[in-house]
Amino acid sequence: MDSHRAAFVAEAEDGITDLNNALLALEADPEDAEAMDDVFRVAHTLKGNAAAMGYEDVSDFGHALEDLLDAVRQGDREVTPELMDLLFEGVDAVEAMVSEIADTGEVSTDPSDLESRLREMEERGTVGGSDAGEDDAEDETETDDSVDADADDADPAEDDAADDDADEGVPDVEVPEPPAGAADLPEPVAYADVTIGDAQMPGVDAALVLQALDEQFDDHVTDPAPEALEEGEYDESFDAFVGGDDPEVVAEGLRALTQVEAVTAVAVGGEEASEPADSDAEAADSEPAAAEPEPDDTEPVDAEPDDADLMEDDAEDAPEPAAADADEATEESDDEGDSGSAGGSDSKSADEIKSIRVDVDQVDELYGLVEQLVTSRIKLRREIEGTDAESDALDELDKLASSLQDTAMDMRLIPFSQVSDSFPRLVRDISRDLDKRIEFEIEGDDVELDRTILTEMRDPLVHVLRNAVDHGIESPEEREAAGKDPTGHVSLTAERERDHVIIEVSDDGGGLDPDQLREKAVDEDVKSREAVEAMEDDEVYDLVFHPGFSTAEEVTDVSGRGVGMDVVRTTARDLDGSVSIESEPGEGSTVRFRLPVTVAIVKVMFVDVGGTEYGIPIKSIAEVARADDVEEVHGDEVVRHEDDLYPVVRLNERLGEIDPTAAERPTETPAADGGVAADEPGDDGFVPADPTTDSGPGDAGEGPTDDGMLVRIREETRQVALHCDAVLDQEEVVVKPLDGPLSGTPGLSGTAVLGDGDVVAVLDVVSL
Structure with missing residues (x-):
């Protein structure tokens, strides 16, 4: 994919997400003028970018979408469920066409049927309904036309006065020295000061403007040259000299481009050069002002996008004028000595380049x-x-x-919003299909995670949100009968917690009934009756993650087949994370993900198990202690910590079950600074671990003892203590996930290659 097409697709995808969310805001509050402006602005930008890139199918369809939105903005059409469904369908069509452009560079989708329905909704206020009211609409149109005619026939003196007032506010423009090649331009020659502003992709925006210049005007030159412009080597604006066209034509042509923030055009000498008209929003739609040029005058044309054509940022948000920056650069240059203007320009350019676009493959x-x-x-x-x-x-x-x-x-690292921005539309569509009223809220969308983690977590989050809307939130009638607000509430939150991110999906629906889950587990042969009766409620909720287990009374198009929650847990574990469920019958449920911020490079503690070395991620470790306080309760080994009992998992037994043929590696004699003996155990026999420091749980080696060692895992990860023969040293390693037949092996999260070439298995403490 060439750079221009890639930039167009990236910007279009962002625009589609913004358009979806703006439409959701408009649907929630049809009187929200700001939401309406956002919708119209984004739709106009999508249409303009497509036209500039030559994708006429997308541009024409976007024009129909924009016209319907304009009818809503002007008050000619009401925001109804039918209209909103049609608008969302239109956005989906644009998304499909952009996807085709990304894949093949061409559009194969035929949106003509949907485009005709958009036009029908714009003209009649409905699709496929009665033609009644068309005559009234025509009468209104005629009335509007007569009003416009009356406005055009107003007192000419008033128009002249208005033109004089406008002219007085037009600033003088000094035409710079034309670049090489301008002398060959045919008369008349128009000079245009083209302002793009503070663009995120200045090179791409300039390339689109240059493409429009090539299409609209046969003879033109720019300063800087096109090659420099496409590299983004300009300070928010550049000069264009166009031959054979009047300034007003040049200004009008450039003004229609969404990439252009403002245009000022003047005639460059010559008696044949016509005086440019004021291209203010209203003046552009009315008759051209009378031209009375003086031979030596150069009167500018200020072309600013009007509300009907393009809604850009407010004037107060616009960047500072380039001239002011140039003056500051010149002053700095003068203070430093005879460095010349070139030095000031270089300094300014360095200040202006704040970021670069890098392909993810390079990262x-x-x-x-x-x-x-x-x-x-x-x-x-x-x-x-x-x-x-x-x-x-x-x-x-x-x-x-x-x-x-x-x-x-x-x-x-990328913000959570890269994934979460598409969820409001998802929840809206599902709730519409199920005839439910749902208020959806997102918090923490600026929290950053590794790109790989976010990519892998998108589908699990979609599945959990579907479940919250389908299984969690009751129908409006059921909620009212239970004394609840008929509108349900679903929230998605992300919060940074040290080196982890906690993502929660909560709803205020019916919640999970632990007794019902027990019966389901027995009926579906997931657990025996004795086993489920002995389980605590928190353990019962975890049955939801069992393959094939579902709480749905019936299978729907949304969910209920029992396929998905097991994949949700598997995905979280593959990312070295975890997932849990909390619920209160009648009050709602919360699905909580605990995920690392980054992957691959982790700090691990090495332990000896039967002569073989294994790694345990330090971020999962709470404490390390000698195994001399192990007790036996109801036939199971446990160790006490404060008021809690931690089951003891003997790694030599458990790992023997996982890999009985594991190659043995002689235990190294730990270095003097490589284990845990430096820290004295506390009253409970444990040595505190601090994963936030380089030392971790201890600073000195500890060889095998008669009882071995215990590594207590953090409670939020898994309430368990791992027994090993000895704790060795710790270091930062690159963990490679298991591939092929070994992928998904319980108890193993990956392997690490040590400096001496040995391969060490890194344990997954959750699935051991």
Whole structure:
């Protein structure tokens, strides 16, 4: 995909999301003028960008969509469910066409049927209904035309006075020195000062303007040259010299482009050059003002987009004039000495370039190189430590590599809104299908997560939201009968918690009945009667994640087949996260995801289990202690921590079940600074772990003891203590997920390659 098409698709996809959300706001409050303005502005931008790129099918369809929106904005059409459904259907059609452009560069969808329905809704206020009222509409049109005619026939003296007032407010424009090639332009020559403003993609916007110039005007030159403009090497505005056209024609042509914030055009000398008309919003729609040019005058044309054609940012939000910036740059240059104007220009350009667009493949490649650097750094440190040598240069390398790693990981972080922005439309459509009233709220959409995590979590979140609307929220009649507001409430929140992000989907619906879940589990042979009776309510809620288990009374198009919640949990675990459910019968339910902010590079603690080394992510560890306080309760081994009992999982037994043929690796004699003995255990026998520090749970090695060691896992991850023979050292490693037949193996999250070439399995403490 070429850069221009990629930029168009990216901007169009963002615009479609904005349009969906603006339409939702308009549907919620038809009197919201700001929402109406947002809808119209985004639709106009989509149409204009498509036209500039030459996608006439998208542009023509967008024009029909824009005309219907304009009828709503003018008060000619009311916001009705039928109209909103048609508008949303139109947005879906645009999305389908943009997707085709992204894939093939061409549009194969034929939107003519939907376009005719949009036109019919605009003209008649309904689709496929009676023709009654068309005569009234025609009468109103005739009345409007007569009013316009009366306005055109108003006192000419008043028009002249208005023109004089407008002319007095038009600033003088100094025509700069024309660039090379301008001398060959045919007369008359028009100069245009084209302002694009503070654009996110200045090169792309300039390229679209240049394309429009090529299509509309045969002879023109620009300063800077087109190649520089397409690279974004200009300060919000540039100069254009057009031959063979009047300034008013040039201004009008450029004014229609959505990328152009403002245009000022004047004639460049010559008696044949006509005086440009004031292209103010109303003047552009009326007859051209009388031209009485003087030979040496250069009167400008200020072309600003009007509300009917293009709704851009408010004037007070517009960037500072380029001239003012140039003056500041010149002053700084003068203060520094005889550096010349070029120095000031370079300084200004450096200040203006705030960001660059980078392909995600390049970011992933950089991240892969950083992973290799981390592995090489580990290998180098182990080799140097093996010689008992000390190196300040290696310590410096550690710091630099860590900084590079943090920067590369931050580059992969994107806001939660990249996924959540599409959910309001999803909830709206489902609630409409189910005849339910739902208020949907999103909080924390600015929280950032790794791109891979967000990509993988989109489908699970969609499934959970579907369940909340379908199974959770009751019908308006049921809610009223239960004394609730007939409108249900669903919320999606994201919150950063140290190195994790907590994502919750909550609803105030009927909730889950633990007794009903027990009966379902027995009926579907998921658990025995004795097993479910012995389960606490929190454990019963986890049955929802069992494959094939569903609480739906009947299968619908939305959900109820029992396929999905098990995938939700599997996806969360594959991302080194977890998912849980809390519910209160009659009050609602909450599905909570706990996910890492980033993936791949993690700090792990190495433990010895039967002569084989394994890794446990430090972020999952709460404390480490000697296994000398293990008790037996009802035949099960437990260890006490404060007032809670933690079941003990002996890794040599559990891992033997997972991989009885695991290759043994001799346990290394831990270095003097590599284990846990440095910290004294507390009253409960545990050594506190602090994953936020480099030291982690302890600073000194601990060889095998008679009773072994216990690694207590954080309660929010899993309330359990893992028994191992010894705790070794810890370090940062690159974790590679298991592929092929080993993918999804319970108890294992991936593997790490150590500096000496050994491969160590990293444990998944949740599924052990």
